[in-house]
Amino acid sequence: MIYRWLTDLTVTIHFAFLIFVVAGGIATRRYRWLIVPHLLCVAWAIYVEATPGLVCPLTPLENYFAIRAGRAGYEGSFVEHYLVPILYPDGLTRTVQLALAGLVMGINLAIYAWSPVRRLAGKWHRASSDSSASREKSHGRTIS
Numbered sequence: 001m002i003y004r005w006l007t008d009l010t011v012t013i014h015f016a017f018l019i020f021v022v023a024g025g026i027a028t029r030r031y032r033w034l035i036v037p038h039l040l041c042v043a044w045a046i047y048v049e050a051t052p053g054l055v056c057p058l059t060p061l062e063n064y065f066a067i068r069a070g071r072a073g074y075e076g077s078f079v080e081h082y083l084v085p086i087l088y089p090d091g092l093t094r095t096v097q098l099a100l101a102g103l104v105m106g107i108n109l110a111i112y113a114w115s116p117v118r119r120l121a122g123k124w125h126r127a128s129s130d131s132s133a134s135r136e137k138s139h140g141r142t143i144s
Helices: 001-028 030-052 056-068 078-087 092-140
Strands: none
Touching: 001 030, 001 092, 030 092, 056 078
16 A cells, blocks of 8 residues: 555656656746756756666656556656657657757746846836936926
C-alpha cells in the first residue's frame, strides 16, 4: 500500500516539475525569488532531454516504487512513458527530444523576455506622454 502511494506521489512530483519547467516563468514575474530555482530546473530539463541516454533520477525512483507496489515498471523516461503517448503516439525519437528541449527553452525565453519588453514599452509610452503633456502646458492647454 505504501509503495503504491509513493509511486503516485513520485509521478505527481515529476509531473509538477515538468509544469514548473514549462510554465514557471509566469510565476517568476510575480514571485521574483523563484527566478533562480526556475532557471536551474529549466537547465536541468534541457540537459536531460538533450543528452542521449540520460534519464531523470525520478524515473528509476518511480519504477522502484511501482515494482515494490506490485506494478510493472517502465522503460525509458517519464516523458516517453506518460507524455509522449499522448502527444506523439508513434514514439520518441532523438529529433523529438531535441525539439522538446528547444520548445522548453523557447517558451521560457519568451516568458522572461516579455516582462522587460513590456517595461521598456511602458517607459517609452510614459516618456512620450510626459513630453506631450509638457508641450500642451507650454501652449496654455491642460490634459484632463
